[in-house]
Amino acid sequence: MSYVARGLFITLEGGEGSGKSTQAKKLLATIESLGHEVIVTREPGGSPGAEAIRSLLVTGDADRWDGMTEALLLFAARKDHVERTIRPALEAGRIVICDRFTDSTMAYQGYGHDLGRETVEKLNGLVLDGFEPDLTLILDMPPEEGLKRAVSRGGAEQRYEDMDVAFHHRLREGFLDITKRAPSRCRVIDAIGSEDEVASRLQEFVLPVIGSWYG
Ligand SMILES: Nc1ncnc2c1ncn2[C@@H]1O[C@H](COP(=O)(O)OP(=O)(O)OP(=O)(O)O)[C@@H](O)[C@H]1O
Ligand SMILES: [Mg+2]
Structure with a gap:
């Protein structure tokens, strides 16, 4: 294989229960x-410090944090994650698949909670200085379907699932708008269908990109 200076950074995005974690594992095995x-x-x-912050975000009442506080916690966790886990792996030439990243903050806090896209963009510029994924796959489905899947999975980390359905619709529209604004980075993938069907849709798009990146 030829020398590559930097690995490929792929993110999986989408609403609750859209299959991100399931597909991240499948894509890992394929790659x-x-x-x-x-x-x-x-x-x-994704790093010890960021995992400690995670528990503040995914448990407790749905209105535990105001939008700005939540965004600051998310960016604090993200900064640690990027510096300690993502960047070192990319610098070693590895492919990094990340289950949610900045686009989730944009969708949830920017579009879902009315913090506004400009505020999230400003925070992103300040904290990450332009660092972004090479490729973002957005798993799209009606929010009701995803919530059904997430509820049947169960678990204690249900703070976002507890938000009302209108919020989850804003989230979906947010992800679609993010894609419109960054069409060369983002690709919407239909998340309805069996796990294997969705996995082959993802592969169809990702494998050629990996081929040319490492070609
Ligand atoms: N294509 C599919 N068809 C039916 N069920 C699925 C499919 N993909 C995943 N599931 C199931 O739906 C539930 C949610 O999937 P998963 O945890 O992968 O979603 P997620 O997008 O990571 O959710 P969250 O946003 O809550 O992290 C799991 O129980 C999973 O086994
Ligand atoms: Mg998940």
């Missing part, structure tokens, strides 16, 4: 089987 070095990580979290 590994092709002989690439790849890691999966997630947000909020």
Whole structure:
């Protein structure tokens, strides 16, 4: 394989229960089987400090934080995650698959909670200084379907699932608007169908990109 200066940074985005974590694992296995070095990580979290912040975000009452406080916690976690986990892996030439990243903050706090896209963009510029994914896959489905999946999965981390359905619709529209504004980075993937069907839609798009990145 030829020398590559930097690995490929792929993010998976979308609403609650759209299959991000399921598909991250499947994509990891597929990419590994092709002989690439790849890691999966997630947000909020992905480094010890960021995982500690995660528990403040995903448990407790739905109105536990105001939008700005929540965005600051998310960016604090993200900064730690980027410096300690993501950037070192990319610098070693690895592919990094991240389950949620800045686009989730844009969708949830920017569009969902009315903090506004400009405020989230400003925070992003300040904290991450332009660092962004090379490729973002947005798993799209009606929010009611995703919430059904997430509820049947259960678990204690349900703070976002507890927000009202109108919020989840704003979230979906937010992700679609993010894609419109960054069409060369983002790709919307239909998340309805079996796990394998969705996985092959993702592969169809990602594998050629990996081929040309490491070609
Ligand atoms: N294509 C699919 N069809 C049916 N069920 C699915 C599919 N993909 C995932 N699931 C199931 O739906 C639930 C939610 O999936 P998953 O945890 O991957 O979603 P997620 O997008 O990571 O959710 P969250 O936003 O809450 O982290 C899980 O129980 C999972 O097993
Ligand atoms: Mg998940």
